[in-house]
Amino acid sequence: MTSTPHINPQGVPIAKTVLLPGDPLRAQFIAENYLSDVQQFNTVRNMFGFTGMFNGRQVSVMGSGMGIPSASLYAYELIHTFGVERLIRIGSCGGMQDQLELFDIVVAASASTDSHFMHQYKLPGTFAPTASWSLLSAVAQEAESQGIQLHVGNVLSSDVFYRHDPSDAQRWAQMGVLAVEMETAGIYSVAAHAGVEALALFTVSDHLFKGEETTSEQRQKSFTQMMELVLPVAAR
Template sequence: MSTHIGAAPGEIAPTVLLPGDPLRARWIAETFLDDARCYSEVRGMLGYTGTWNGTPVSVQGSGMGQPSLAIYATELFGDYDVQSVIRVGSCGALTERVGIRDLVIASGACTDSAMNRIAFEGLDYAPVADFRLLRAAADAAPEAHVGLIFSGDAFYAARPELMTRMVEHGVLAVEMEASALYTLAARHGRRALAICTVSDHIVTGEETTSQEREQTFGRMVEVALTAGLAS
């Protein structure tokens, strides 16, 4: 039983979907999984296990930001022997090539976080997705954008103009978790992928509501389930 998840051994499936919002975790469990049961309510970060097409799968809230996600990913990999974690979250589009509600599948994650700089003593580690998960997700969602995202440490960035430089180097969208997830998966020898729905557009100003972000991003969940259980 881990510190922050608190599930008993065997209660969490080998494949876990990881939304930031615990209410989205509940919605995913109630909408997509059969016989879903709640295994954790610790700190309100809900976790559920059920089945999808007869195969066990779990969904666990992770909170916002890399420090919070790192807690849950570390415990899932280290304490519950989870093999694959797929982040299903929201992101902000940074280019007009990407539209509101589009899917972005992150092949790699740039970041301004110091977590990896500390861990690698100043070397620039490049956190990337598991190739089999990435390929399976891209096959399941040919309409999705596949490419780099930026995992920011601050939601309200002090230097938003720096994102222009990232866009010039191929970054499609910004979120707050994938870089840490990819790094931790590599450290534990496990698989990880981030699939995000564009919830707001930094360029055009378009945005979705909080209820829409919680309960209407079903396409990315379908893609995540298909990729996670087929690869």
């Protein structure tokens, strides 16, 4: 029976497309409220994973934890051990541009980073982690059909949550970076190296310069517009 140190499905199937919220309780919320015929495929370290049906297609959803090290190891195992072909991160982010408001949706066309994660590939230059165009365009089409405004552009995948120098954020914002989160550059890099598709989108949970923020319960249960946007794409 196939398993890894971090994922033990015990015979439950994992779909070719997996949604990756950072919070395992958000994965459980999606499974319980949007999927039918749900089976739980992972409980290792309480990083819950579920497989169910949406619009007649099999879809999985699993927590990925916080930060590039956590998210990238789950991405790697899902791809290389379980044959996953499409990873869609659905997370939260901190807004860095004036046009962003709480609960807006940001899509990462690319991900800048202060992480050293890409150094392992020993590339003779700087790799630019980039979204899958097929997934990005599908989400854009779905957003148009649902009347949802998207903010598409560059995000920052940072290793640091409590930053020693707050002015760092201002310098990233000056370069047009839309928002900050902690996982996407790692997921995009793992997917690129494996030749599979990846996309990350986020609900704005706070704003670095406006002093606005959502509660932990809102982050777990109230990002429903993002969920309803991405599920039809995941079920294609």
